[in-house]
Amino acid sequence: xxxxxxxxxxxxxxxxxxxxxxxxxxxxxxxxxxxxxxxxxxxxxxxxxxxxxxxxxxxxxxxxxxxxxxxxxxxxxxxxxxxxxxxxxxxxxxxxxxxxxxxxxxxxxxxxxxxxxxxxxxxxxxxxxxxxxxxxxxxxxxxxxxxxxxxxxxxxxxxxxxxxxxxxxxxxxxxxxxxxxxxxxxxxxxxxxxxxxxxxxxxxxxxxxxxxxxxxxxxxxxxxxxxxxxxxxxxxxxxxxxxxxxxx
Numbered sequence: 001x002x003x004x005x006x007x008x009x010x011x012x013x014x015x016x017x018x019x020x021x022x023x024x025x026x027x028x029x030x031x032x033x034x035x036x037x038x039x040x041x042x043x044x045x046x047x048x049x050x051x052x053x054x055x056x057x058x059x060x061x062x063x064x065x066x067x068x069x070x071x072x073x074x075x076x077x078x079x080x081x082x083x084x085x086x087x088x089x090x091x092x093x094x095x096x097x098x099x100x101x102x103x104x105x106x107x108x109x110x111x112x113x114x115x116x117x118x119x120x121x122x123x124x125x126x127x128x129x130x131x132x133x134x135x136x137x138x139x140x141x142x143x144x145x146x147x148x149x150x151x152x153x154x155x156x157x158x159x160x161x162x163x164x165x166x167x168x169x170x171x172x173x174x175x176x177x178x179x180x181x182x183x184x185x186x187x188x189x190x191x192x193x194x195x196x197x198x199x200x201x202x203x204x205x206x207x208x209x210x211x212x213x214x215x216x217x218x219x220x221x222x223x224x225x226x227x228x229x230x231x232x233x234x235x236x237x238x239x240x241x242x243x244x245x246x247x248x
Contacts, residue, residue, distance in 0.1 A: 007185060008113050030117070033109045037098035045094075066094065073231065077238030081245040088128065089241070092121060093234035100181065100226030104219070110185055112229075115178040122170035125237050133244035144243055169240060173233060180229050184222045191215040 013032060016024035045067075048059035056064065070090045074082055078089070096112060103110030111117055133141035145162040146155060191211040198208035 007189065008110065008182070010109075010114070029109050030111055030114065033102055033111050034095075034099065034117075037095060037102050037111070040102070041094045041098045066097075069231075070094070070234065073235050074238050077235045078242045079246055082238060082241055085128075085132075085241060089234055089238055092125065092237055093230055096121070096177070096233050097227060097230035100230055101223070103181065103185070104223060104226060110181050112177050113181040113185060115174050118174035118177045118233075119170060121233075122173045125173075126170050126240070129241055129244045132241070136245060141244065173236060177229050177233055180225055184218070184225055188215060188218055188222065191218065 010028050010030045012026035013029055014027035016026050018025050044059065045063050048057075048063035067090070070093050071086065073093070074086055074089050078085065082089075099111040099117075102108055103112065130141075133144070145159050145166065147158055147162065150158055191214050194211040195208045195215065198211065
């Protein structure tokens, strides 16, 4: 690769579909891998569960594991009142999970290494949280920003701090996922390039086994990170949703 960031470049793979204010809108490689992730997730959940066998096969067991993990995660983070939001949180979890995993394939694009994608998910999530908070609690939802038991003189600065803390949450969700996926893929490229350089050097070829071994270990770890970051994103989403459902 000419650059470590070449893997993360977004480029058009179709002719302009339409234009918005003079800017052509095309189908990009990022959109392609998002469609692939959604299609694969849907195929797994629908196809694996269609037989509904008494003794589940491998694919049905995998689908049930993902479903149960998301259900337990929502119960732990969001509480009993969050159960109606299970399809929403489950969609976020599986979409990020499959995007992360497909990003590990050679020649693919790690969609979640682009902060704008993560931020779009986070903004939609917080729009749902805010609307739910006002629907469930009315104007009392704003008491979320007023910690109880404070002296009156401390209320204005604490309200400002709480509002800033709430506003920062979408950014922290987005940056955490973006940074982990970007750093992991760059690290893989660095050690792969080191191994290739040693092989090309001739007399250092024997030492190339070291960065290659490190790269194999990092690859295994990155698969864990791909799953773990999807879990973290979804569990934090459930916890933030709880504020809109159970705040008093």
